[in-house]
Amino acid sequence: MFFKFMACICLAFFVDCASAIDLSGLQNAHDPGTITKDEDTYFNFTTGTGIWYSTSKDLTSWTGGPGPVFSTYPAWIKNKIPNFGGSFWAPDVIHMNGYYYIYYSVSSFGSSVSAIGVARSASLKNPGWTDLGIVVESYGGSAEINAIDPAVFRDHNGKIYLSYGSFFGGIGVAEINQSTGKLASGVTHILGGGGSDMEAPYITRNGDYYYLFVNRGKCCQGVNSTYYIEVSRSTSVTGPYTDTRIALPNVDGKYKGPGHIGVLKDNGCNYVSTHYYDLNDGGNAKLDLLKMTYSGGWPNLTRNFSVASCGGVSDGLYRFTARHSGKDLTIDTNATTINGNPVYLAEQYTYSGTKNQQWYVINQGTGYYSMINANSLQSLDVYGNAATAGASIAQWPYWGGNGQKWNFTGSAGFYLIESNLSGLPLDVLNLSTANGARVIQWNPTGAANQQWSMVRLK
Known part of the structure; x- marks a missing residue:
């Protein structure tokens, strides 16, 4: 009861509760990556067998892709995760070095024997994926940064950073070598650890601040999910991240257990993608789209918006x-x-x-x-x-x-x-x-x- 009360208070400061933008078509998604654009088409990669994705021309009407990223799993996965069931978790995509790179995690529920891999393709509209192998892995230790939930972003200086992590050792961040798609630096621990319920990080930057979004609570329980999203900020990508606030509460109308933020910068706007469990549809996991602005040095999210230019150009x-x-x-x-x-x-x-x-x-x-x-x-x-x-x-x-x-x-x-x-x-x-x-x-x-x-x- 205390959490629900606090969530409602924070809701008044961070989320506009007005009627949401209507998404249509195939909306199912869980742990969606950052929505990414190739020419005239938006792509939403999400957890699923072989890495599932959907596409849209306008951000609101979504259609399933013709096939997964992987029809045959990379050979290294069987050695790392012998009982891997085929569901690739929480993919994220970025363009660099003439290719789209997709980062994905393989693990089993509740384990820190995990790995983040990467594959690349010159196109999303006409894909031809080549797997490049393991980027970072964890070996089962209780204090390790669990190698799941990758998220990548491009800083103002053009550098690419990977954040990742979950329960066990918390959240880490490292620079990516843009020629190889692999790590360019050691991993810096930036938040969490000690088994705390913290995962699915995402870093974005606005002005002088880096904002770190993380999920708290537990996912994957439909209408019983306790997920909610916190945000902290720092003047350095490696932290310290402080002054934590709730960005999305556990429940807001039909929206239950929001998870896995990604930020698309399009036409001067910041669009936030997450998943939620639909309380009006049996708790099915679906894609949610919000618009983010900043006020007083903090992000504000709303579902009450139309997709239109905000007076700028797209990243x-x-x-x-x-x-x-x-x-x-x-x-x-x-x-x-x-x-x-x-x-x-x-x-x-x-x-x-x-x-x-x-x-x-x-x-x-x-x-x-x-x-x-x-x-x-x-x-x-x-x-x-x-x-x-x-x-x-x-x-x-x-x-x-x-x-x-x-x-x-x-x-x-x-x-x-x-x-x-x-x-x-x-x-x-x-x-x-x-x-x-x-x-x-x-x-x-x-x-x-x-x-x-x-x-x-x-």
């Missing part, structure tokens, strides 16, 4: 094409070295599909975006942190300065790309249409050499 991989020349924003592949740091100048060049012409755009939640080059994983940067017209544009290791934060303004399919440092837009020098022409920042002129189309690739 994803893009090419940028100058209107006057039809040539793309490119990082020069001829390296120079200044003070021991690699500097590649920005130029325009005929698009060839190489990764030095592709950019990850990351919404920082402040009105500004990171632009991370897909080839180097370095940031688009006003060289020398200069606020003056004519300053060179280059790439530089991300350090979070205003010269690495960008705003997109425009209409009719073309944008000014403006520096937070100077307020000046990207400009192709002297209106040149030649390959190799430099890109600088310059006073706004309204000319076509300052206008860029954005085409989302993934």
